[in-house]
Amino acid sequence: MSTDPSTTAEWQALQAHADKVRDTHLRDLFAADPQRGERLTGQVADLHVDYSKNRVTDETLSLLIALAERVGLRRQIEAMFAGEHINTSEDRAVLHTALRVPRDFQLTVDGQNVVADVHEVLDRMAAFAERVRSGEWRGHTGKPIRTVVNIGIGGSDLGPVMAYEALKAYRDTDITCRFVSNIDPTDLYDKTHDLDPETTLFVVVSKTFSTLETLTNAKEARRWLLEKLGADESAVAKHFVAVSTSEQRVRDFGIDPANMFGFWDWVGGRYSYDSAVGLSLMLAIGPERFREMLDGFHAVDEHFRATPIERNLPALMGLLNVWYNNFLGAQTHAVLPYSQYLHRFPAYLQQLTMESLGKSVRADGTPVTYQTGEIFWGEPGTNGQHAFYQLLHQGTKLVPADFIGFSEPNHDIDAMHDLFMSNFFAQTAALAFGKTKEEIEAEGTPAEVVPHKVMPGNRPTTSILAPKLTPATLGQLVALYEHITFTEGMIWGIDPFDQWGVELGKVMANQLAPLLTGEKPLDAAPDPSTRRLIELYRSQRGRA
Numbered sequence: 089m090s091t092d093p094s095t096t097a098e099w100q101a102l103q104a105h106a107d108k109v110r111d112t113h114l115r116d117l118f119a120a121d122p123q124r125g126e127r128l129t130g131q132v133a134d135l136h137v138d139y140s141k142n143r144v145t146d147e148t149l150s151l152l153i154a155l156a157e158r159v160g161l162r163r164q165i166e167a168m169f170a171g172e173h174i175n176t177s178e179d180r181a182v183l184h185t186a187l188r189v190p191r192d193f194q195l196t197v198d199g200q201n202v203v204a205d206v207h208e209v210l211d212r213m214a215a216f217a218e219r220v221r222s223g224e225w226r227g228h229t230g231k232p233i234r235t236v237v238n239i240g241i242g243g244s245d246l247g248p249v250m251a252y253e254a255l256k257a258y259r260d261t262d263i264t265c266r267f268v269s270n271i272d273p274t275d276l277y278d279k280t281h282d283l284d285p286e287t288t289l290f291v292v293v294s295k296t297f298s299t300l301e302t303l304t305n306a307k308e309a310r311r312w313l314l315e316k317l318g319a320d321e322s323a324v325a326k327h328f329v330a331v332s333t334s335e336q337r338v339r340d341f342g343i344d345p346a347n348m349f350g351f352w353d354w355v356g357g358r359y360s361y362d363s364a365v366g367l368s369l370m371l372a373i374g375p376e377r378f379r380e381m382l383d384g385f386h387a388v389d390e391h392f393r394a395t396p397i398e399r400n401l402p403a404l405m406g407l408l409n410v411w412y413n414n415f416l417g418a419q420t421h422a423v424l425p426y427s428q429y430l431h432r433f434p435a436y437l438q439q440l441t442m443e444s445l446g447k448s449v450r451a452d453g454t455p456v457t458y459q460t461g462e463i464f465w466g467e468p469g470t471n472g473q474h475a476f477y478q479l480l481h482q483g484t485k486l487v488p489a490d491f492i493g494f495s496e497p498n499h500d501i502d503a504m505h506d507l508f509m510s511n512f513f514a515q516t517a518a519l520a521f522g523k524t525k526e527e528i529e530a531e532g533t534p535a536e537v538v539p540h541k542v543m544p545g546n547r548p549t550t551s552i553l554a555p556k557l558t559p560a561t562l563g564q565l566v567a568l569y570e571h572i573t574f575t576e577g578m579i580w581g582i583d584p585f586d587q588w589g590v591e592l593g594k595v596m597a598n599q600l601a602p603l604l605t606g607e608k609p610l611d612a613a614p615d616p617s618t619r620r621l622i623e624l625y626r627s628q629r630g631r632a
């Protein structure tokens with residue numbers, strides 16, 4: 089049976105400490121220590137992380153580190169990198185870190201030379217990407233590819249689309265990508281209706297190659313292609329490639345395994361876009377930039393693996409999340425990128441963090457008696473400032489937030505970037521220090537308005553500042569959050585690598601589909617509410 093962290097002396101010490109410091113204000117913490125803004129910072133690869141505006145004292149940090157030591161975080165990190173089967177409920181290794189190791193690395197897991205396999209696929213991807221990008225790869229009618237349509241969902245969509253958007257400034261071909269994920273037919277229609285099938289390549293991405301949405305969309309896409317081209321099945325080979333761990337299912341679908349790029353069951357879907365799952369990204373930015381991104385991931389991996397916890401930034405950020413979640417009562421965590429190109433980053437992080445940490449039993453099956461995964465959410469600044477920041481500044485909820493920004497813009501117009509980033513710095517300062525009643529009164533504000541204008545401050549943020557959004561810094565950011573997630577999972581003793589909770593709904597959707605079409609009677613509905621809803625749906629679709 090794994091340790092229940094909440095029964096440890098370290099957890100209880102944190103609880104007692106939280107009661108003491110709960111009301112300590114960041115203003116006082118900064119006033120007491122003029123060095124705080126320099127001391128509570130760190131550097132991981134190109135990312136400067138300032139965690140000084142968090143509601144922690146040196147004692148808080150020591151207690152959190154003691155908890156990490158107690159649950160064996162360092163050993164768990166080693167176990168992950170060594171390929172031990174730490175995904176216990178699926179009895180699998182967890183080796184996304186192997187996807188970005190250099191060619192000369194040594195790693196054999198369960199008898200498999202993992203590094204050689206990873207690089208073999210990367211080389212095939214690169215060769216394919218070069219052929220498509222150069223125009224050497226031709227469609228069925230002899231034309232070069234102009235549009236890549238990625239068909240996938242969850243981890244087979246969110247990573248590729250997030251990174252494709254993030255690295256827009258590094259796309260240097262005439263190829264554009266579109267991403268179809270939803271089984272809502274409007275998604276496929278919207279992304280294909282204006283396309284020229286002769287110059288379109290579909291990349292069907294599914295780890296299992298059994299996901300209903302992806303297979304349905306892929307079948308429809310194949311039908312669309314063949315119908316528009318007026319061609320037979322032989323056209324498929326020039327317009328469809330697959331990314332999967334299941335060669336058999338790819339073959340069954342009708343895609344030649346020669347056009348398949350593989351990966352392995354030790355890569356979780358939400359940890360996979362740096363594997364072949366990132367093929368459409370590689371088609372857009374080229375193999376060299378993809379490699380730079382992998383090096384960015386690897387730099388943070390090395391930091392996470394080798395740095396003592398007191399200076400280990402992913403570990404510290406994970407511990408801060410635990411502090412707010414378990415000791416100060418926060419329910420959510422905002423991620424606010426000051427980069428329009430990172431507009432899908434919060435959505436990507438939602439799968440990474442919430443699918444990993446949304447568990448209520450520990451790895452050994454015993455129920456947890458404490459809070460686990462927080463709700464991650466966010467939008468790019470400055471847009472969010474004009475929408476939900478009001479609640480961050482003056483609401484009653486505690487919402488720790490990560491601000492992510494870049495000193496150099498990807499494109500600048502006049503001094504717009506300075507103006508943009510001054511908002512980043514202003515917001516984090518306003519959240520931390522607020523504005524007192526006295527300061528507002530001193531401005532001659534009418535007495536009845538004063539309480540409305542008081543800015544309480546003491547709203548915690550972590551600032552992540554990098555020189556520029558590049559493939560490398562994107563890789564670093566993603567690896568940072570992967571390891572933050574890992575740290576939280578290990579503290580709570582849960583398995584952050586399975587996702588059993590998504591299964592039931594999928595099974596039920598398959599069972600209910602014939603009730604919607606009328607092939608099965610309404611009596612087969614699982615409950616009266618669902619029966620009534622399906623009845624209404626049927627009548628609104630003109631079905632008896």
Ligand SMILES: O=P(O)(O)OC[C@H]1O[C@H](O)[C@H](O)[C@@H](O)[C@@H]1O
Nearest residue numbers: 242243244294295296299357590
């Ligand atoms: O890549 P696939 O096997 O098609 O899976 C796609 C997605 O669907 C599942 O339901 C899981 O919740 C995700 O973790 C996964 O990324």
